[in-house]
Amino acid sequence: MRADQNKAAYEKRIQRVFRYIFNNLDGDLSLDTLADVACMSRFHWHRVFQSMTGEPLAAAIRRIRLSRASVDLLQTNDAIAEISVRYGYPTAQSFTRAFKAEYGLAPGGFRDNGNAPIVFAPKDEGVFSMHQIHIKEMPEQTMLALANKGPYHDLGMTFGNLVAMLVSRGLIGQAGPFAGIYYDDPGIVPAEELRSHAGAIFQTLPETHDGFETLRIPAGRFAVLRHKGPYAGLKVAYMYLFGEWLPSSGEEAANTPCYDIFHNSPTNTAPEDLIVDVCLQLA
Structure with a gap:
């Protein structure tokens, strides 16, 4: 296979995996599952993903799940427990721990802060400044x-x-x-x-x-x-x-x-x- 064809094949694998992640945020996103989606050996898949995206696979999944959850917290009135399950966290407690580690606020505090009046001024403090x-x-x-x-x-x-x-x-x-x-x-x-x-x-x-x-x-x-x-x-x-x-x-x-x-x-x-x-x- 020519070098450019080989690159294109790897690009398609990454695209296929990203599509699968975004479509299955509440499902099984284990290394084995995503290696199967990429049609690659689990022993090499993680290195390929990190080298081509600049991000470890587990960190990418966590970031995408929590980013989508943050949108739902601000743009819906869905219960936090419901959002937790939607994005792959079996309990509200596990979701809260992960969300607070990423955003510095518990989901409820993030929702309250995001729905408060926002000051549009040149300041650096505050999650939504x-x-x-x-x-x-x-x-x-x-x-x-x-x-x-x-x-x-x-x-x-x-x-x-x-x-x-x-x-x-x-x-x-x-x-x-x-x-x-x-x-x-x-x-x-x-x-x-x-x-x-x-x-x-x-x-x-x-x-x-x-x-x-x-x-x-x-x-x-x-x-x-x-x-x-x-x-x-x-x-x-x-x-x-x-x-x-x-x-x-x-x-x-x-x-x-x-x-x-x-x-x-x-x-x-x-x-x-x-x-x-x-x-x-x-x-």
């Missing part, structure tokens, strides 16, 4: 990206596939920050129909980039909201941007989709320290 919105001139940016269709909070699966492809092709060192582009309003478009892209920004495109879409984000004036905290709080950030800031700003939004720039990674950053710039182009 955010900075003020600034208007900036942004240059044109070029991305290599993968398309996604489905709930925006599942875009992490596509980012996982993207990282694995960049690593396998030796491009990860050239990639700038990661970015997500969102084309639809989740308030009016069914979750399963939402369109988005997960991408990495490049200063100079590599000569060979088969398998990726090339996207160009236009230059212009942007309203930029810096969000610091768990990704589950981004929904509130968007509500503030469109519901409070834009109507009172005297500005008009351009006819282009919003995008997020991710300045660090949940694979090696505590949820309260995650930093995202929400970028809205202005007319």
Whole structure:
């Protein structure tokens, strides 16, 4: 098998495993099960996964489960015990221990904190603290990206596939920050129909980039909201941007989709320290 064909085969294995994880968060995600999904020996599968994604398999599963749980805590009224089982924790106690270790708050405290009024000011304290919105001139940016269709909070699966492809092709060192582009309003478009892209920004495109879409984000004036905290709080950030800031700003939004720039990674950053710039182009 040629080298490029071999890389493509390994990329497909990673994609298949991420898809299985996201679709079976309440099920058996043991090393043996996922090695079978990848069609690889259990003795080598974990090394392949960690080398291609930069994250141990158990840490990735825990992060994905708890990230999805954090969204449900803020966006539903489901009981904590119900959310625990939904994401693979047999008891509320085991879920609470894992969640507090990851987020620094018990699930109930996280829910209460996330639903409280949020102060949009340049401060660093607090799980959901955010900075003020600034208007900036942004240059044109070029991305290599993968398309996604489905709930925006599942875009992490596509980012996982993207990282694995960049690593396998030796491009990860050239990639700038990661970015997500969102084309639809989740308030009016069914979750399963939402369109988005997960991408990495490049200063100079590599000569060979088969398998990726090339996207160009236009230059212009942007309203930029810096969000610091768990990704589950981004929904509130968007509500503030469109519901409070834009109507009172005297500005008009351009006819282009919003995008997020991710300045660090949940694979090696505590949820309260995650930093995202929400970028809205202005007319």
